[in-house]
Amino acid sequence: MTNRRSSTSAAGKTAVPASPWRASHERRRDRELKRDAVIRAAALEFNRKGYHNTSLDDIAARLEVTKPTVYYYVTSKEQLLFECFVAGVERIRSACREVRRLELPGRERLNAVLRQYGEAVASEFGWCMVRAEQDDLSPAMSRHVKALKSEIDQSIRRLIREGIADGSIHPCDPKMTAFALAGALNWIAHWYREDQSMSGAQIAEAFVAVFEAGLRPRADGAVEATPRRRSRRTAPALAR
Amino acid sequence: MTNRRSSTSAAGKTAVPASPWRASHERRRDRELKRDAVIRAAALEFNRKGYHNTSLDDIAARLEVTKPTVYYYVTSKEQLLFECFVAGVERIRSACREVRRLELPGRERLNAVLRQYGEAVASEFGWCMVRAEQDDLSPAMSRHVKALKSEIDQSIRRLIREGIADGSIHPCDPKMTAFALAGALNWIAHWYREDQSMSGAQIAEAFVAVFEAGLRPRADGAVEATPRRRSRRTAPALAR
Numbered sequence: 421m422t423n424r425r426s427s428t429s430a431a432g433k434t435a436v437p438a439s440p441w442r443a444s445h446e447r448r449r450d451r452e453l454k455r456d457a458v459i460r461a462a463a464l465e466f467n468r469k470g471y472h473n474t475s476l477d478d479i480a481a482r483l484e485v486t487k488p489t490v491y492y493y494v495t496s497k498e499q500l501l502f503e504c505f506v507a508g509v510e511r512i513r514s515a516c517r518e519v520r521r522l523e524l525p526g527r528e529r530l531n532a533v534l535r536q537y538g539e540a541v542a543s544e545f546g547w548c549m550v551r552a553e554q555d556d557l558s559p560a561m562s563r564h565v566k567a568l569k570s571e572i573d574q575s576i577r578r579l580i581r582e583g584i585a586d587g588s589i590h591p592c593d594p595k596m597t598a599f600a601l602a603g604a605l606n607w608i609a610h611w612y613r614e615d616q617s618m619s620g621a622q623i624a625e626a627f628v629a630v631f632e633a634g635l636r637p638r639a640d641g642a643v644e645a646t647p648r649r650r651s652r653r654t655a656p657a658l659a660r
Numbered sequence: 661m662t663n664r665r666s667s668t669s670a671a672g673k674t675a676v677p678a679s680p681w682r683a684s685h686e687r688r689r690d691r692e693l694k695r696d697a698v699i700r701a702a703a704l705e706f707n708r709k710g711y712h713n714t715s716l717d718d719i720a721a722r723l724e725v726t727k728p729t730v731y732y733y734v735t736s737k738e739q740l741l742f743e744c745f746v747a748g749v750e751r752i753r754s755a756c757r758e759v760r761r762l763e764l765p766g767r768e769r770l771n772a773v774l775r776q777y778g779e780a781v782a783s784e785f786g787w788c789m790v791r792a793e794q795d796d797l798s799p800a801m802s803r804h805v806k807a808l809k810s811e812i813d814q815s816i817r818r819l820i821r822e823g824i825a826d827g828s829i830h831p832c833d834p835k836m837t838a839f840a841l842a843g844a845l846n847w848i849a850h851w852y853r854e855d856q857s858m859s860g861a862q863i864a865e866a867f868v869a870v871f872e873a874g875l876r877p878r879a880d881g882a883v884e885a886t887p888r889r890r891s892r893r894t895a896p897a898l899a900r
Contacts, residue, residue: 470795472712527875550850555710583875590877596858596866597875603847604840610790611839618836626836634874635767635823635837637830 455493457483459507462500463544467613471501471548471556502561505552508545509568512537516575526583531628533579537572537605538624546609573598601631695733697723699747702740703784707853711741711788711796742801745792748785749808752777756815766823771868773819777812777845778864786849813838841871 442450461482465474476497480487494500515536519529541549552565576598583589604627612623682690701722705714716737720727734740755776759769781789792805816838823829844867852863 470793473795530875553710555713580875587877589875590873592870592875593866596863597870599847599851600844600867600870603850604844606850607839607843607846610843610846623836626833627840630832630837630840630874631870632874632876633830634870634872634876635770635820635829635832636872636874637827 451493458490458493459500459503460544462497463504463507463548466501466504466551467544467547471497471551498557498561501548501552501556502565504545504548505565506568508540508543508549509572511540511543512572513568513575516572519579525588526579526581526586527588527632530576530579530583530589531632533576534601534605534628534631535621535624537602538608538627539620541605541608542612542620542623546612550606550609573602576602604631691733698730698733699740699743700784702737703744703747703788706741706744706791707784707787711737711791716740738797738801741788741792741796742805744785744788745805746808748780748783748789749812751780751783752812753808753815756812759819765828766819766821766826767828767872770816770819770823770829771872773816774841774845774868774871775861775864777842778848778867779860781845781848782852782860782863786852790846790849813842816842844871 458479462474462479465478465482468474469478474497476487476490479500480490483490494503512533515533519532522529522532524532540546557565577594580589580592580594580597584591584594605624608620608623608627612620618626698719702714702719705718705722708714709718714737716727716730719740720730723730734743752773755773759772762769762772764772780786797805817834820829820832820834820837824831824834845864848860848863848867852860858866
């Protein structure tokens with residue numbers, strides 16, 4: 421008797437013999453899932469205790485595994501911080517890539533990115549995204565973090581410039597405006613841990629509403645116009 | 661012979677004998693100046709090396725004094741972080757107090773506070789203002805920091821509510837709007853150290869411009885209206 425036996429499919433064809441070892445793609449997938457769980461546990465512990473006050477033991481304890489198990493997936497605490505950063509910004513980078521394919525005015529593409537940005541910062545990785553600092557990382561990781569931050573900053577500036585060019589964004593300083601928008605969103609990580617009365621998506625939506633129309637009173641909820649013509653005519657009210 | 665002698669004023673009246681010891685108010689003033697210099701030096705070192713990587717030796721070295729001299733003015737590194745925080749927020753608190761006396765629409769009073777806020781965050785204390793964290797401070801200091809942050813947050817929300825009430829701010833969620841505005845300003849501390857191409861005042865002004873009018877195109881540079889009447893009439897363009 422053996423556990424290994426040939427299985428026969430419903431169609432009657434003889435299949436390959438089943439192995440007690442999982443297929444290599446399954447093992448890879450399993451390893452990825454466990455690595456993701458380690459990174460997520462690290463993010464949650466960093467959120468709870470701060471980076472400097474969190475040990476690999478804390479992270480192992482949250483996962484109910486030993487510290488060597490954690491070391492099987494990452495080489496150091498700083499790598500965990502780095503991976504948490506990457507997990508958070510990946511959502512924004514993917515939004516930046518996706519909106520490039522959309523045939524929409526610049527402002528709407530920008531808003532789509534800002535919504536994903538807000539949700540990423542409100543996620544468990546938000547704190548690491550905005551707190552992964554030069555001093556806490558190896559020089560190589562630090563350079564990588566800087567490059568990713570700069571890439572996102574440049575994408576937002578580009579969307580602002582495109583919005584100005586297509587008339588969907590009022591002429592402004594793209595650099596300062598990008599800093600103001602990203603700053604407001606990044607800051608969510610500082611207060612969201614203590615005040616989760618709204619979901620990440622709701623916060624992102626509320627922020628986009630503020631960014632879109634500003635504080636000034638509007639005649640009819642919102643005013644649309646073609647800035648390059650500088651006409652004084654106002655367009656019909658937009659719902660918001 | 662003695663160095664102590666009575667001096668006679670030009671008017672011929674006999675003055676009090678001069679003392680080689682400075683008057684107590686002068687000593688107090690001197691001590692305050694030196695304490696301020698210690699706090700400022702700490703802020704500059706924290707900016708340069710990060711809080712955790714800065715030692716009291718670094719701060720003493722910057723001032724060209726010994727570590728015991730630094731300890732004469734503050735009891736610990738955490739107290740220095742706390743004092744840097746207080747030095748920064750004091751500027752915002754004082755702006756909040758001052759605008760209460762002004763007979764101006766809510767939005768203009770809010771803008772005045774936001775300008776001071778931006779300048780404070782772009783100052784040498786900005787990094788400590790936004791980075792003074794629970795974990796780095798004693799429980800008492802941490803409670804104090806929290807109370808001051810909450811006071812400023814509440815002042816900004818109040819100004820937004822007042823602006824909505826007097827028609828100078830479009831109806832919005834005061835809490836989310838206050839978070840967005842303060843977040844954008846707080847974030848200045850994260851990028852200003854590396855990019856000082858504009859002054860703190862210029863950045864604050866650029867941010868207020870974004871907050872005021874938002875991204876949407878405007879018919880004529882800006883649109884003013886009384887939101888409660890919801891008329892579709894636009895007011896004359898405002899200079900900006």
